Amino acid sequence: MNVHVEPGGARGGAAGVIKLAILAVGGQGGGVVTSWIVALAEANGYYVQSTSVPGVAQRTGATIYYVEMVPEGEATPILSLMPAAGDVDIVLAAELMEAGRAIQRGFVSAQTTLIASSHRAYAVAEKAAPGTGILDGAPILEAAEAASLRFLSADLERVAVANGSVISASLFGALAGSGALPFAKEAFEATIRASGKGVGPSLAAFAAGFEAVTASAPTPAMGEAGATTPAEAPEVTGPAALRSEWAALCARADELPSAARTMARRGLEKVVDYQDLLYGAEYLDRVEIFAALDRASGRTDGALTEAAAKAIANAMAYDDVIRVADLKVRASRDRRVRREVGVGVGALLNVTEYMHPRAEEICAVMPAGIGTYVLGHRWAYGIVERLFSNGRRVRTDRLRGFLPLYGLAALRPMRRRLLRHRAEVAHMEAWLATAQRVAASDHDLAVEILRCRRLVKGYSDTHARGLSKFDRVLSALPLLEGRADAAAWLSRLRAAALVDEAGEALDGALKTVATLDAPT
Known part of the structure; x- marks a missing residue:
């Protein structure tokens, strides 16, 4: 106050x-x-x-x-x-x-x-x-x-x-x-x-x-220190074997550079909630590679590890149809909606979801081989497009609407075999390999490469636009590597990509980079 x-x-x-x-x-x-x-x-x-x-x-x-x-x-x-x-x-x-x-x-x-x-x-x-x-x-x-x-x-x-x-x-x-x-x-x-x-x-x-x-004692104003209190970590419940695996993953996260531990724990929670404990182990495997590069560089700020912990978690927990369905059918979501609209637990609540997945998103949740076939054959793709071309209003307060979403959410164990996952992993591994290669010669530039992942978010058209901007920003790397100000320029390009949806500011920034003198 x-x-x-x-x-x-x-x-x-x-x-x-x-x-x-x-x-x-x-x-x-x-x-x-x-x-x-x-x-x-x-x-x-x-x-x-x-x-x-x-x-x-x-x-x-x-x-x-x-x-x-x-x-x-x-x-x-x-x-x-x-x-x-x-x-x-x-x-x-x-x-x-x-x-x-x-x-x-x-x-x-x-x-x-x-x-x-x-x-x-x-x-x-x-x-x-x-x-x-x-x-x-x-x-x-x-x-x-x-x-x-x-x-x-x-x-x-x-x-x-x-x-x-x-x-x-x-x-x-x-x-x-x-x-x-x-x-x-x-x-x-x-x-x-x-x-x-x-x-x-x-x-x-x-x-x-x-x-x-x-009140006699004023509370901190918005933006001042102490205005918010970090939420306590949720209590972990479940079978003893799974809780033991979770504790082991947390112990691995606590061995990372001190500056990156908080971010790594949050990232670990995110990817495990998204998929499973094995996915969490894969996440830490990737982050630990950058922790080793951080230690080898002699830097003590842990910036590379922290950037990796955040960016890799976001990349692994990409939005797909399965994730959207999973979030919509959770009991926690029902409690949140009831709280926001002021409806008690015992009262009836009508919830209508508007869903309009593109044909590409439907193909993305098919097994990789089938999805690739459908995308590569116009007649098969046309059938999928006709079936899902119109948006639908789904009443999730009724079994008729809830069960299909529940069935989609239940596909989570199959996610690793689906077309979308294969494409996401391939793109992620290429991006991480670039960051690892650059880290050997330009630590700060590698940090900025990892931070560029924030350009990719959402799903459908939003994801496609973000991915396009991400690729265009990193396309400037051959012109920047070897320059003393390479990290600063990549940061400017990322900022330009975030200015407008159409990418006009990014176009101008890329033209400026193209005029820079070659590194000596």
């Missing part, structure tokens, strides 16, 4: 008018908060006017709700329909970047109490970026502290979900806890009770939001 300046806040500007702006993304309950504020003010002798300007993006986009209230008198007041820059007493932001938007629009000034949830609901542009498109929240926190009279912030989404409600209730509680409105806490609670919908969970989330902004 972030708290700026002393408790207490604005009690109204000119003529006693209190002005509030609520900024929320569609679906976050901004309209609910607004209706509660209106009901609260009217019940306490205020004349209130509320307006809203919805966005036009998915789920109505980012919406501004505006409320003005004034104590009732003999004359009917004339109130504004929209907030004005520098003239808002209270701003509620249902997400961190919405607080930034309020600051950018000028709604937050030296007279404003700014209340914001510190969590992030990522924008489409952030999620669609090929690389890391997530915006840094630290500048927003700094700007909020500097621009406002008071800045109150906590993860109001988390506390709402923990109490079985939604962020509108915890945001309303934070407003009450701020003391910025001249109404008692009991009046806020009475407003929720009067609404008659989800009263119990809403009151619980309201109380949690109230406490979140009035």
Whole structure:
């Protein structure tokens, strides 16, 4: 939680008018908060006017709700329909970047109490970026502290979900806890009770939001040290023989260079969960090759081993139809969906999956010989394409939809004999062989070669585009090897590949590399 300046806040500007702006993304309950504020003010002798300007993006986009209230008198007041820059007493932001938007629009000034949830609901542009498109929240926190009279912030989404409600209730509680409105806490609670919908969970989330902004000990802001606590390793259960094999694999991971052990343990957990313990042993075999190269180089930072531990795990745990089906039928996924939509274990939940695998993906889960034959014969490929050309909506809450996915997930023991696995292993071994060869002469360049694996992700068209970029970036190696700045250039190429989906930035970067002088 972030708290700026002393408790207490604005009690109204000119003529006693209190002005509030609520900024929320569609679906976050901004309209609910607004209706509660209106009901609260009217019940306490205020004349209130509320307006809203919805966005036009998915789920109505980012919406501004505006409320003005004034104590009732003999004359009917004339109130504004929209907030004005520098003239808002209270701003509620249902997400961190919405607080930034309020600051950018000028709604937050030296007279404003700014209340914001510190969590992030990522924008489409952030999620669609090929690389890391997530915006840094630290500048927003700094700007909020500097621009406002008071800045109150906590993860109001988390506390709402923990109490079985939604962020509108915890945001309303934070407003009450701020003391910025001249109404008692009991009046806020009475407003929720009067609404008659989800009263119990809403009151619980309201109380949690109230406490979140009035707690005496502030919690670290997002991005600060100590803001998150690493999750404890899950308890391993199962037959004694398998647990013994797992312990032996963990012991091997702990013998790697110290800087790479944490990453290697995470990678080991990932590939074992993806396939089996033997797959985990194969993973460590590959990582240990780079650990030996690290030791031979005399370097103590373990950078090569750590890069290998991360990249090899991602390469071995590639997304395929079997993996997608496996994740969709897991009990843990059902629990997560129920938690996210607020449905209890005993309640009925309808889940519809949209699936549209390409013909290539269907061939990929065939035995290698059959899949190769189908891909090489137009008539056979045409049959597969006609059968699977249309997307399907599958109800996994019913046996008719659940059992086919369960059957696909059950193909996991056969994965090593399938066409996709053979292609993935061949590509991976060629990439790792290149990194091993280069490590003998240019340790830093070998690290960058391993890190290029982040370009390959997802499945279907996403995987194909990523693989194409990966191959194009590494195609520059003959021009870079032997240069003192080879690692830096390969890093630049990888960054360019992550800039845009079409690869235009990468095209330009590759043209620049082609003009470099040959290494001497």
